[in-house]
Amino acid sequence: MTVEEEIRALGKKARAAAHALRTLDTRAKNAALRTIAEMLELSRDQIAAANAEDVAAAKAAGLAPSLVDRLTLTDARFKAMVDGVRAVVELPDPVGETLMERDRPSGIHITKVREPLGVVAVVFESRPNVFVDTAALCFKTSNAIILRGGKEALKSNVALAEAVQKGLARWCGTERPPALLDAIQLVRTTDHDGVRALVRMPEYVDVAIPRGGERLIRAMCEAALVPVLKHYKGVCHIYVDEQADLDMALKILDNAKTQRPGTCNAVECLLVNARVANAFMPRVEAWAKAKGVVLHEQDVDWGREFLALELNVGIVMDVDEAIAHINTYGSHHSEAIVTRDEVNAAKFLRLVDSAAVYHNASTRFTDGGEFGMGAEIGISTDKLHARGPMGLEELTTYKYRITGDGCVRS
């Protein structure tokens, strides 16, 4: 069997599972998720042993410490992962929700209802917990999922997949359709052709969601025949306006840059209005020195994502120049204006073409949890279907159900 045939076989099973998933109500899905959480706990030793093998191999191969860290399933991360499954149980199920309802003069009655997407393909890199996190979100929304992880985490992912499978099997018993066992599948080949095949079968996959670096995502988009929901990177901006409260500006800058610099919603570029530059820049420089942040003031590289304690700094003449700069060099993720001027704030919020635009708040809030979605499967800088954090609702589509009493079109 070629890699492509192998992937297509998974796709065919996932499609059948997706049809079977539509027959489940919320209660049944929650029961399955609880059984999966229990089975993960019962399989803890096997999972830890598999993960230790992956970590040892990664160290022996001389992989970067940051990568080894991401790969490691510590006790705390294991617990957070299992707690995450139980948290998804508690979230409301969007499937079946009525989005619109109307009668038409022709006599038909139209109901627009939320539906599962069908089959979701998730391609992730080194964090094994992504397997469980995304599988739980997809199952809760009645979507089948096919997961493909990084080769350095294969043993961990196989151990997780086996635990999840056992949980599904126990819950299914002999009464439920066996197709449900294919609701959560792991791609076991780590051949790169596997990713390509996965995104080229629209008959079996409805959407692909990459969870990884820009290179992986670009390769997927180039090959894809299915829609891909993603953000390539997060090049977030803070613009300090003429009428800014400079204490507030520094507090927001500090939070957005240093609280977790490796995240996509961390700020990468500070734009300062020329009229406050003399007052503000010395404070920025003192802050940078104290916090170990490298400022790029002469050697700016607009549009760069540092993911580290580095920051591009630019001086702009007004809010219009700031908006134009951000729309040109940004990644359409998250941007903030700090100002007391409501007119400039409104202009910035309206004209900056990003998923999340902030007035007097940190860009770090762009997150499913912080937005009140409960959980997120990723963040999108796309404009179609989902923009910004993607939670359970973003894992659904809709359908029109129309009823009549023999209505025909005239």
Added chain:
Amino acid sequence: MTVEEEIRALGKKARAAAHALRTLDTRAKNAALRTIAEMLELSRDQIAAANAEDVAAAKAAGLAPSLVDRLTLTDARFKAMVDGVRAVVELPDPVGETLMERDRPSGIHITKVREPLGVVAVVFESRPNVFVDTAALCFKTSNAIILRGGKEALKSNVALAEAVQKGLARWCGTERPPALLDAIQLVRTTDHDGVRALVRMPEYVDVAIPRGGERLIRAMCEAALVPVLKHYKGVCHIYVDEQADLDMALKILDNAKTQRPGTCNAVECLLVNARVANAFMPRVEAWAKAKGVVLHEQDVDWGREFLALELNVGIVMDVDEAIAHINTYGSHHSEAIVTRDEVNAAKFLRLVDSAAVYHNASTRFTDGGEFGMGAEIGISTDKLHARGPMGLEELTTYKYRITGDGCVRS
């Protein structure tokens, strides 16, 4: 300048126009659309002359009569086209609508608002009125549009584009930003590489919408790096259940097959429950004979889109077999069940994985106008972003606007 450079230049101008369009309110956009409608009327003779040249050339080249018909801008079609622009003026503007609003414990206030998509690329074939119809819908939603028509309609499209441009220029005057003049652009090269280039510049194009045959759409999707909203074809089904009112079934079948057989929501396959086949099939055969419909009962070709007075016919054992058949061979467009059995109806509406599912009504209702959207730019069988008829709302995305008073993430 290569074709690709030419297309990229249009893209760059469209992106600038999209930013300028964001500054307009509904009143300004409606005024522009009214001026465009007037200018089309004033340019009627030039447009008719250009269209006559296209039609003459098409006839001389021996193009199929159906294609020559589609190309012809009759007086009635011209009037309908201009009336269509004025109808779009009357529709509510979805841009700026608040979709969700909430306070969070962190102190931030989140507003989810409808936003324009940005730049829409429309690729169409022989009907010149598509130029004006789609341009008006995109302008109303503050989207810039790049249109690429078929080469057989080039003279007509150029004449229409010039009239629209004149209208835009008159409305803009000297006070509005000149970037607005690029809000509606026609690709003047008919080189096939132009389509390819158009769908491969995500920095300038946010979504592509093909309006044409399956071959065009498949070629676009294969090349695309931007999202494509489309339906490849419409292979719609009617399932006549055991508990069907057979008079109603025949009435719905007649409407769905013969009222306008060339449309994507016309029925292409009839599935009949075995228990009513003896009673129903003689009536179907008599109807087919009377209406000149060719029935494919032995020589079925599941999944075929006839777009003509032809119909595949199959016998199934029950509603489950009908659902499985439709999910396997259908195009996920529109399907109907005719039955008095509410349980089977509910099952059909829930489990058939199509954009529109009908109970006791004709599939012909899948249409923006019939659904009460006012107008449509196309119909999608995709599941992401838009499913079924796409009206003004489907030409928008959303954005999160967050306000705080110095809120930072802890």
